[in-house]
Amino acid sequence: MNNNQSQLQFSPSKKIPVTILGATGVVGQRFLRRIANHPWFYPKFLAASDRSAGKKYAEACRWRLSGLSYAGHADAIVVPCSPELAFSPIVFSALDAGPAHEIEPLFAEAGAYVFSNASAFRMDEDIPLLIPELNPEHLELIEMQKAKRGWHGTIVTNPNCTTIMLAVPLAILEEQFGLDAVMVTSMQAISGAGYPGVSALDIEGNVIPFIRNEESKVESESNKILGRLVKEKNVISIVPASFTVSATCTRVPVIDGHTLSISAKLKSKTSLERVVEAFQNYKPKTLAYDLPSAPKQFLRLIEADDRPQPRLDAEEEDGMCISLGRLRPCPILDFKFISLGHNTERGAAGASILNAEMALSMGMLKEVDR
Numbered sequence: 001m002n003n004n005q006s007q008l009q010f011s012p013s014k015k016i017p018v019t020i021l022g023a024t025g026v027v028g029q030r031f032l033r034r035i036a037n038h039p040w041f042y043p044k045f046l047a048a049s050d051r052s053a054g055k056k057y058a059e060a061c062r063w064r065l066s067g068l069s070y071a072g073h074a075d076a077i078v079v080p081c082s083p084e085l086a087f088s089p090i091v092f093s094a095l096d097a098g099p100a101h102e103i104e105p106l107f108a109e110a111g112a113y114v115f116s117n118a119s120a121f122r123m124d125e126d127i128p129l130l131i132p133e134l135n136p137e138h139l140e141l142i143e144m145q146k147a148k149r150g151w152h153g154t155i156v157t158n159p160n161c162t163t164i165m166l167a168v169p170l171a172i173l174e175e176q177f178g179l180d181a182v183m184v185t186s187m188q189a190i191s192g193a194g195y196p197g198v199s200a201l202d203i204e205g206n207v208i209p210f211i212r213n214e215e216s217k218v219e220s221e222s223n224k225i226l227g228r229l230v231k232e233k234n235v236i237s238i239v240p241a242s243f244t245v246s247a248t249c250t251r252v253p254v255i256d257g258h259t260l261s262i263s264a265k266l267k268s269k270t271s272l273e274r275v276v277e278a279f280q281n282y283k284p285k286t287l288a289y290d291l292p293s294a295p296k297q298f299l300r301l302i303e304a305d306d307r308p309q310p311r312l313d314a315e316e317e318d319g320m321c322i323s324l325g326r327l328r329p330c331p332i333l334d335f336k337f338i339s340l341g342h343n344t345e346r347g348a349a350g351a352s353i354l355n356a357e358m359a360l361s362m363g364m365l366k367e368v369d370r
Helices: 026-035 097-110 136-149 163-177 214-225 272-280 345-361
Strands: 016-021 041-048 090-093 113-116 154-157 179-188 228-232 235-239 244-251 258-266 299-302 322-329 335-341
Touching (some): 016 026, 016 097, 026 041, 026 345, 090 345, 097 113, 097 136, 136 228, 136 235, 136 345, 163 179, 163 214, 163 258, 163 272, 163 299, 163 322, 163 345, 179 214, 272 299, 272 322
Parallel strands (some): 179 244
Antiparallel strands (some): 179 258, 258 335, 322 335
16 A cells, blocks of 8 residues: 555545455456455455356355465355346456456446456447556546446456556656557466466466467557547547557466566657666556555566566565566667566456546545445
8 A cells, every 4th residue: 555645545434345246266266355355345245157156155166366265255155247136336347258248237237336357348439448557537438438328337447467567668658758669479377367277288388379369459458548538528538549569479387477578669769778767757646546456666677687577576566566677778679678467466356456446536436435
């Protein structure tokens, strides 16, 4: 948590009930582990598929995380993913894209604020695709979304678990120097494939140079995240950033932590020293608020030649920090570097929870804490 005395303080009158959709999966479990000890939220409903509904949580799934088993909720009864049976004012979705496309709008229509990790609605023009440290102003799309869709609630999304490790450094380069083109190769942890994920026979001692649908997400999402919010009369829209991204996504035998090798061509020429200074001095937009899940250090630039590494750096700041390293000139483009982050915390559950904290603190969810 940040402890700046000048920060805006949000303090709910009492803990806010939340629903976790897809609670039995690994990302759903990460949601529960964080929310079980959250100062603002408590888990009212654990929702999952019909085959799990009606069972105790400990019977519906096997706990895959460290710490207290089932986050102390082993006896909670799993309910169906239905707003009639699992409504809370805030909903966290760990659903896959297919079910999310059908289920999340039902909750939003019923008046819930859905913070989704799924890809189903990320690129819709009226859906915020949020990294609070970079683009919290995109939450202004919420009112337009409600009006356009006739919903009483809304959907807010976080990026793909690889995109966030890319968008963060790109945001700083775009703001300071302008971006023209980006080449990125990802080395993605096996936890990104869910559980049981990739077969041990396929991944052990191997690299798999293809992840279905991943490259198109990485190539498009950063442009929306770094796009400009435009207001014309009663219409709010995002004008995407104009740089081009070319991505190659691979799966590697690492448990947690996605590593990206990035090369960037800038619109204006600059020195390595100025790029270092830009990364080191970036002030995340979350600094104005006291958010429980916000890392004290959002971005680290590591000087050691052999860092960042998933084993040493992915868990930094409870998995919510982005680590950069190996920043150097690129003989083809302008600069190249490594970016690393925790794919199931910063890139999934932690990201959605931070989005909800930001929306509440900005006063975007006025109906929730009443």
